[in-house]
Amino acid sequence: MATPITRFAFSTPIAVLGDLHGRSDLLDAILPRLGTRPLVVIGDVIDRGPDARGTIDRLLARKAVGVRGNHEEWILAWMRGEGLDEWAILPKMGGLATLRSYGAVGDNYAALVGQAHRIPTTHRAWLEALSPVGDLEVMGDSYWLIHAGVPSHVSLKGIAYDQLVPFLARHHLRDLHWGDNDPEAAPPLDRPVIMGHRPREEPLDTGDVIAIDTGAGTVRGGGRLTALLLPERSFVTVGL
Numbered sequence: 001m002a003t004p005i006t007r008f009a010f011s012t013p014i015a016v017l018g019d020l021h022g023r024s025d026l027l028d029a030i031l032p033r034l035g036t037r038p039l040v041v042i043g044d045v046i047d048r049g050p051d052a053r054g055t056i057d058r059l060l061a062r063k064a065v066g067v068r069g070n071h072e073e074w075i076l077a078w079m080r081g082e083g084l085d086e087w088a089i090l091p092k093m094g095g096l097a098t099l100r101s102y103g104a105v106g107d108n109y110a111a112l113v114g115q116a117h118r119i120p121t122t123h124r125a126w127l128e129a130l131s132p133v134g135d136l137e138v139m140g141d142s143y144w145l146i147h148a149g150v151p152s153h154v155s156l157k158g159i160a161y162d163q164l165v166p167f168l169a170r171h172h173l174r175d176l177h178w179g180d181n182d183p184e185a186a187p188p189l190d191r192p193v194i195m196g197h198r199p200r201e202e203p204l205d206t207g208d209v210i211a212i213d214t215g216a217g218t219v220r221g222g223g224r225l226t227a228l229l230l231p232e233r234s235f236v237t238v239g240l
Contacts, residue, residue, distance in 0.1 A: 003166045004173065006131035008040060008065055008145075010138045015236075016040045016145070016228040018203070019069065019196040021217025022049025022097055026225035027058055029238040034227055038062075040136065042196040043069025043147035043177070048094030048217035053101040056123050068130035069147040069197060070177040071095075079124055084113040094217065133169045133176060138230040142191045149181040149195035149209060161190050183209040194228060203228070203235045214239075 015034045020027060021044055039062050046052040068076070074088035074095060086109050088095035096107060102118040105111065119127075134145030144165050151172060159167050168176060175181070183195060188208040196213035203226045204211040214224040214237055224239030 003169050004132035005135050005166065005169055006067075006133070007135040008137070010038055010136075012038070012139070013232070014038045014040055014138055014230050016042060016066075016136075016194055016212065016230065017064075018042060018212035018214055018226040018228075019044035019199070019216055020046075020049070020055050020225065021071070021094070021223075022046055022052035022055055022101065023216045023223065023225060024049075024051040024054035024058060026216050026223070026239055027055055030225055030227055030236060031058070031062075033236050033238070034229075037229075039064035039066075040134070040145070041066030041130070042145060042194060042212060043067050043130070044071045044196060044213070044217065045069075046075060046095075046098045047071040047088075048097055050097055051101050052098040053123070056126060060122060060126055066130060067134045067145045067147055068127075068132060068177070072127060072130060073177065075119075076127060078113075079116050079119055079127070081116070084109055132173055133165065135165075136194070141231050143210075143230070144189065144191060144193045146176050146193050146195055148175070148177055148179045148197040149183055149211070150186045150189065150193055151175040151179045151181050152185045152187060156187060164189050183211040203237065205233065 015037045074085040078084045104115045136143040186209045194210045199213045199215035199218045212226045212228050214226040216223040216225045222240045226237045
């Protein structure tokens with residue numbers, strides 16, 4: 001099995017966007033503060049917020065790349081004809097807001113399962129291109145892009161240092177997307193890990209982990225969006 005890791009290398013400063021959750025309004029607010037930097041996403045671009053389609057339109061226009069989160073997994077399966085995860089359309093997950101942004105009608109599995117054709121080809125291709133895990137280099141500095149961070153419950157003893165993330169990607173990929181992984185408890189790896197997934201009031205840099213989900217999808221009509229500037233390793237945050 002091939003390791004699901006994509007390398008992203010940049011010779012200029014970039015911005016890594018925290019979980020967007022369909023908040024094109026927050027994306028519009030932060031973009032002027034990022035200038036022309038290339039954009040990288042940490043996953044959970046869709047769901048909960050009202051404008052997943054508009055959010056992806058803007059990311060496409062900026063040629064953004066990055067990794068997927070757990071919220072992308074259901075829509076990828078749905079687009080491939082593997083059915084619709086009914087859990088995704090529960091209020092807690094917010095998938096119905098994503099479907100509405102693409103013009104889908106109905107509010108249950110039977111009505112929605114056959115409407116994947118509503119996702120434009122360009123959006124399909126962009127979503128499919130999101131990597132499970134990212135190997136990021138910015139002007140000589142290296143980072144891992146892992147949506148939910150590194151699980152502290154998995155023993156990494158005896159694994160070569162440079163093989164820790166490939167091991168996790170091969171054997172614990174679900175934990176890297178869905179895990180309730182505490183950035184403060186994460187084991188140190190060979191380089192810092194950039195993560196989202198766990199909303200917090202302020203971004204965090206522990207040295208080993210940089211956590212940048214500041215809740216764009218947690219408050220209806222509110223929430224905050226953070227971008228990590230690299231190589232400066234500083235934050236820009238917009239919202240309430």
